[in-house]
Amino acid sequence: MNSSVIVFPGSNCDRDIAVALEKMQFKNKMVWHKETKLPKSDLIVIPGGFSYGDYLRSGAIAGKSLIIDEVIKAAKSGCLILGICNGFQILTETGLLKGTLLRNRNLKFINKDVNIKVINNKTSFTSKYKLNQILKINIAHNEGNYFTDKDHLNKLKNENLIAFQYCDVNGNISDQSNPNGAVENIAGIYNSKKNILGMMPHPERMVDNLISNTDGINLFASIMN
């Protein structure tokens, strides 16, 4: 399977995701943001980091960069797109995913391992997980507080487009288990066609027991499937 990782100035999880993809046997290419053509890809990853310093608004400038037009084209033709952290923020800026990521409600950067629940395991990204499986995944962001309007929120629920929700170790989804204030504890969402996933937690950080755990592996294994 061919994957491409888009690299913006200020991306800083690009190497991490590349390592994870290669570990999972993807044939991966790094694509510089100034390029105007994408290599043949089954999966495009927009990695975490601080693209353009997040100076205007996180993801805003990257959402207007040259390569993004190609990503949008690929997305429309059904290519799998995964946006992690800043990548999720960029996807909302491009309009490929709806909603927005606000500042964390405690107004601080948060880095810790949190529990998330697999809400839909019938997608290309999650088929290897069990339904309602609880994963322990690292988060690291200033703006991870997902927000969207009522109509869209209803759509997300009705069409089963919520990918993950923050929960406690027993799977309870509550305000206490919500690290950043995201509406309905949402940690990741799909588009209608479920070929685009945006998520705040970092699955690429959870592929090695020596460093953390291997709860992220099945995300990549599902895609590979």
Place this chain on the structure above:
Amino acid sequence: MQITDKIIENHGLTKDEYKNIQKLLKRNPNLLELGIFSAMWNEHCSYKSSRIHLKKLPTKGKQVIQGPGENAGVIDIGDEDAIIFKIESHNHPSYIEPYQGAATGVGGILRDVFTMGARPIALLNSIHFGSPSHPKTKSLLNGVVSGIGGYGNCIGIPTVAGETKFNETYNENILVNAMAVGHAKKSKIFYSKAKGVNKAVVYVGSKTGRDGIHGASMASAEFDENSEEKKPTVQVGDPFTEKLLLEACLELMRDDSIIAIQDMGAAGLTSSSVEMASKGLLGIELNLEKVPCREENMTPYEMMLSESQERMLIILEDGKENHAREIFKKWDLDFVVIGKTTNTGNLTLRYNDNLEGEIPISLLSSSAPIYEREFSKKRVPTDKIKIKDLKKIKLEDALLKILSSPNHSNKSWITNQYDQMVMCDTAQRSGSDAAVIRIHGKDKAIAVTVDSSANYCKSHPYTGGKQIVSENWRNLISVGAKPLAITNCLNFGNPENKEIMGEFAECLDGIKKACEFLNFPVVSGNVSFYNGTNNKNIDPTPVIGGVGLIKKLVQPINHMFKGNNNIIILIGKTFGHLEQSCYLKENYSIISGKPPEVNLINEKNNGEAVLNLINLNLISSAHDISSGGLITALSEMSIGSNFGVKIKKPKKLTSSIEYFFGEDQSRYILEINEKNLIEVEKILQSKNIYYEKIGFTQDNNFEIEGEMKISINDLFKVNNQWYNNY
């Protein structure tokens, strides 16, 4: 322009120093030249008060590739791998503007490391604030922590370890020390020594603004009530640009285009150009109209003294200019040839062909003043504390008091604001004795940690100096690393004061003694004097940053208990030294007497034995005993793990307070699975190591026989409340 006494004073130079400049130049300097002398001759750049003492430190060893004198120290960790690291202070700017001061402290130390060809892989910090009740402390804490996080998180280098302490000695002068650690190939290390005449001198990175003008001079002066007015001299950090600069530099470093490279840190363009030329015994000529400027109408004086961040000066090999320019263009960074090396030995500054200043470089470097300042020695304090004379406090209450104190509370409120996991090689995050970072793509790892013990150093600087090096060594051993080398950040008060100079000289003697004995050389460092306000100096606070090697990382070991019914062994002798202890300070507000003595022979033997046991995979967890003594260390091992302990009452010492809270050195607690016990004891006995079996792990409760019993959940709660309630 007439150089008046006032101008000389504003440049932080003494009248004698100015006369010396006139004598050396054989004329009066103009204002630009005076500014350059002031930048190069101030304490921060010239080390004029500290140099004769720093010379004493051991800086050599088989593991050392480059000791002090370069941008950072370099050590050998086997194969093709080198580790490059340094710690530096950013105290004064952080007090004036905490967010930017701390952020640019991180940015500056990162540049020191990647200038030498290393990819930074870890950040650490040692931050000291005034009393929590001081009106400024809360906002300083908030600002510094978000500044450190803001820079490291954005550039994408994990902040993995550190220490945060509160003490009223820092009320008007906080300490912000940042350490960066990088990994390079041994064959690809870059130095700052210029070579060859007529080589292009290239300016890369951010544009130059008016920020930070005379920052280095500010760092060399005591604060007074007007310090707030110095705000404009604090630099502003841009971690995004630094990320681009890092990637562009590392890309250019893949081939042989670079002759020399130096970051523009303190004293900016001045110190970088002077240092490169001075090391190469060359001259350097700069055409200042070419310097990329952020603001209009900047004068040569401002350009030479600006401390704008994220800039580098590079001397390129002939014919490499276009290749290098392409790389910087790709990363959208300025790249301008602003001058060339010469054989004149002079720093020559032109603006549109007008000669603006010319100074022989040797006058700025080797002729800089060196002071052998007077110092007084400190006697070992003899006051003794008799426990019997103090109001009795229950063991449990005393422990809870310590665990809930600002200095011992869980610091996840801070560390959760730092990205510790980016780069995906952090095998041990902060909270243990040291952090462990895997070398990317390999199965070896390094351990890193920072330590300080200001009250020990204040009480008896020599013993304190020995103690911090030893504690740092112990922390590295506790995670299974062989200690290799240190960097130090020496935070002291006003060196013109005999007692302060004495604290400095004697702390260094102690550091030297321990480093020599433990084969733990100093490879880089930084001196920060004039920490104090209105003649009130801070307690001497040398901070030690250590690096150790784990040859093969199989399963990282840390301080958290791993199982039920495991044996707990205490390594090292307990005498019950309570003077200068955390117990007396937190429970009785008593800070008196001498610090605990470090017996370096025991230190070395105990440490090597523990490392040996860890390497043989016989240990489940390990923790060194430091501030708060045995019982505090035991509770730290319980908190965060799911296991409590049952500890026997001591037989030998009359007072369990002394036994449990004494801060005797060179001690460790080890958790051992019963199946390994015979082998562990055999090894300890064969090495003549003093040890005691003090109890075992159990579920749920933290228990001292006949003294106390508390659930580990309650311990956890007590330990986790202070920051959230502050």
